[in-house]
Amino acid sequence: MKKATAVAPANIAFIKYWGKRDNQERLPLNDSFSMNLDGALTTTTVEFIENLQEDSVELVGGEFSDKEKQRIIRHMDRIREKAGTSMKAKIVTKNSFPKGAGSASSASGFAALTVAACGAWGLALSEKELTVLAREGSGSACRSIPNGFVWWHAASQSQESYAESLCPAQYWDLRDILVIVDDSMKQVATTDAMDQVKTSPFWEQRVEGITEKMKALFTALKEKNFPLLGEIIEEDCLNMHAVMMTQEPSVLYWNSHTMALMDAVYAWRKEGVPVYFTIDAGPNVHLIVEAGNVDDVIHKVKHLDPNFSIIHNTPHKGTTIIGEHLF
Numbered sequence: 001m002k003k004a005t006a007v008a009p010a011n012i013a014f015i016k017y018w019g020k021r022d023n024q025e026r027l028p029l030n031d032s033f034s035m036n037l038d039g040a041l042t043t044t045t046v047e048f049i050e051n052l053q054e055d056s057v058e059l060v061g062g063e064f065s066d067k068e069k070q071r072i073i074r075h076m077d078r079i080r081e082k083a084g085t086s087m088k089a090k091i092v093t094k095n096s097f098p099k100g101a102g103s104a105s106s107a108s109g110f111a112a113l114t115v116a117a118c119g120a121w122g123l124a125l126s127e128k129e130l131t132v133l134a135r136e137g138s139g140s141a142c143r144s145i146p147n148g149f150v151w152w153h154a155a156s157q158s159q160e161s162y163a164e165s166l167c168p169a170q171y172w173d174l175r176d177i178l179v180i181v182d183d184s185m186k187q188v189a190t191t192d193a194m195d196q197v198k199t200s201p202f203w204e205q206r207v208e209g210i211t212e213k214m215k216a217l218f219t220a221l222k223e224k225n226f227p228l229l230g231e232i233i234e235e236d237c238l239n240m241h242a243v244m245m246t247q248e249p250s251v252l253y254w255n256s257h258t259m260a261l262m263d264a265v266y267a268w269r270k271e272g273v274p275v276y277f278t279i280d281a282g283p284n285v286h287l288i289v290e291a292g293n294v295d296d297v298i299h300k301v302k303h304l305d306p307n308f309s310i311i312h313n314t315p316h317k318g319t320t321i322i323g324e325h326l327f
């Protein structure tokens, strides 16, 4: 039977990917670095079925738009090309978190799809090759395949732009308290927004500064220096959003709740609580803390606004094949 199921985590970038040097292959302008999240998982089952006329794609408890379906089928075509087959497949996928909530559903989605489809066909690819393939589906998906804390290399050659684990999930008990201030679909898709990156007067400065930032991040990781790590995370988030906001047309993903939380983080730090924020392409805020401060920070968030929902994430392993299928 040509069937397999994979579970993939979403990831939160500490140093973010924004902008491509090549659209076709999704080669990024800059290196990025992320942590896998155990509270935001996608499970996908793929079965290649003889004589099936076309791929069937289903999202449990939701619906894919036609555009999303086409993107999934295009990714299946890449995998079929590698496998040397034209056989179509049935694909069923399930998220443990709201789609489009800025919690990287495309990252876990394309990581799970890549690993499940390759597993179903029996394609023996290395982890590095899987990350290159997942990257072509959705850039940040490559970072959801290796274990724990992951570095995605920017390069001009496809095979060199891969992701690898720098430390396993157990290395550092960091937490990501994801505060969902708005769970509607995001306004501007990252693929479209990224295409305009070079209209920002700041994009080149951003790219030029990344090597130094990565170096500082390696030091923070090696020393488990949380304040240093937090400063880098927050600085890079603001830097990326400055580029987004100054693009033509401008992309502003924040709303008033986002800013209230950012303000609160500054105030909590003044009170002596080591907590830092980061924000992806949406209004929701990721609060990064060490394990010992989780309860305090969750309490503070609930006090700020009891309507916010919270996903508490610990660092997670990468994408794995499991024996239990969705159909």
Ligand code: PMV
Pocket (backbone or CB within 6 Å): 012, 013, 015, 016, 017, 018, 032, 104, 106, 107, 138, 139, 140, 141, 190, 191, 280, 281
């Ligand atoms: O998920 P993608 O590949 O469309 O890119 C998302 C980019 C950000 O989430 C905004 C930053 C990042 O590195 O995750």
